[in-house]
Amino acid sequence: MTAANRSSSTPKLQAQPLYARVQQALVDRLIAGNWRPGTMLPSEFAIAEELGVSQGTVRKALDEMTALGLLVRKQGRGTFVAEAEDTSILFRFYRLTRDDASTALAAPAASFPDSTYLSQVCGTATSKEQEVLGLNASDKVWRFERVRSDHVEPILWESLVLPVSRFPSIDETTQLPNNVYQFYGNEHGIIVARVEEKLRAVIAPPNIVSALGLESGAPMLEIDRRAIALDGQIVEWRTSLCRSDTIHYRNELK
Amino acid sequence: MTAANRSSSTPKLQAQPLYARVQQALVDRLIAGNWRPGTMLPSEFAIAEELGVSQGTVRKALDEMTALGLLVRKQGRGTFVAEAEDTSILFRFYRLTRDDASTALAAPAASFPDSTYLSQVCGTATSKEQEVLGLNASDKVWRFERVRSDHVEPILWESLVLPVSRFPSIDETTQLPNNVYQFYGNEHGIIVARVEEKLRAVIAPPNIVSALGLESGAPMLEIDRRAIALDGQIVEWRTSLCRSDTIHYRNELK
DNA sequence: AAGTGGTCTAGACCACTGC
């Protein structure tokens, strides 16, 4: 971008720095679904030339998007849209660990649990579901229930609520995979940018006690999670009830 | 740094990029206590000249340290060592929120709780304390117990264990302030770089029930926290038992 | 006006990957 057209597009006060506008332009393409997870982006120089800015400015935008977990950069190969199955991306949103894990606190979880689906129903969103997912009264949702187990035992019961409008291809026969965020990205072009969680301690409900083989009245960790897509909309409401006798939730604050 | 002395100090293969070595040099000064929290660092150009590198390289190091929460940059003023009382630094390590808070999930906690200290004793580290804090059998620790309350009610009971060797100025008469990380930084030059937490659900112990006015058998959130200083050593072991009927733990994963 | 951090550019060279 020359001095002339920079000053013409933003006369004096530029609302946003150039690299931020470049970043937004790239994020917009991700939202539009132009680039699915795993896709290789054009090179820094190609993007720079296309947008009329310098390569250093594109680099700053790409670096920030990489820090946000949206992109993965591989020296000598290229810049790619992050995939849920990328190493260390897999565990980005998974914080449960066995108490007896020999690893240090900072180490990643040893294993990613598998899932057994218990139910899969479609219905009109309840008022609470409307509020959480930002839906209207007539909107429909898919509701899934599953039990997740690690290599030792069942560790949690989980409920997933998805707005039908964002997942039009789901039907009664759809087999949700174990890694649902990979499914959201590859099948629906929905990239989960971040998740917000609320954690509480609760007493295990009787039906969960039997499903997980717990003692009656056992304390459990309840995790209320909302997954937010790149466009800022909540695309999944998840409630997990995790056993707390052998599993804990690890967190690192920086 | 000229091409000549760069190639002489790192003949061909440089183990670390230059900005990383600059960053480590600056972190080392923080560890040594040369710069207390709130201190203004030399300007980018001054650091660059002193270390014989370009200003852009210093900038990259400072930007990373800012991202780690170690520094605070203020345009037109300078770069400062982060203080625990800096806005938004205050809540960096505090994740508890009232259930009825009208704020969105992403909003910061409404209030920082105050503390009532229950006990303050010095003793030889137990084997568990030795393991957690990396101490020897004869090492001593300070143990504090406190109850923390927000504007409504007591919300948690908390135990703090500190190695005496890192906090030589503490004695029986020391009044720990409410914001202990500020105290660590200003009084002992200990900068907490990050904390690691393990969360579990437990049944409230009888003595906690009475201290917080809970119902017998209530589920509580147990938070096992280790605070890690810049030098990588654990300087505080904290165990919190938080009421779960009106308070939750919020987390955002990116 | 002087000094600070923030943005942007242009170009050089290095390190890694894949053909």
Next chain:
DNA sequence: CAGTGGTCTAGACCACTTT
């Protein structure tokens, strides 16, 4: 070997704060 990202430099200019 060509193409990619990664590092480093030098310099220009902008925005903000303090004197």
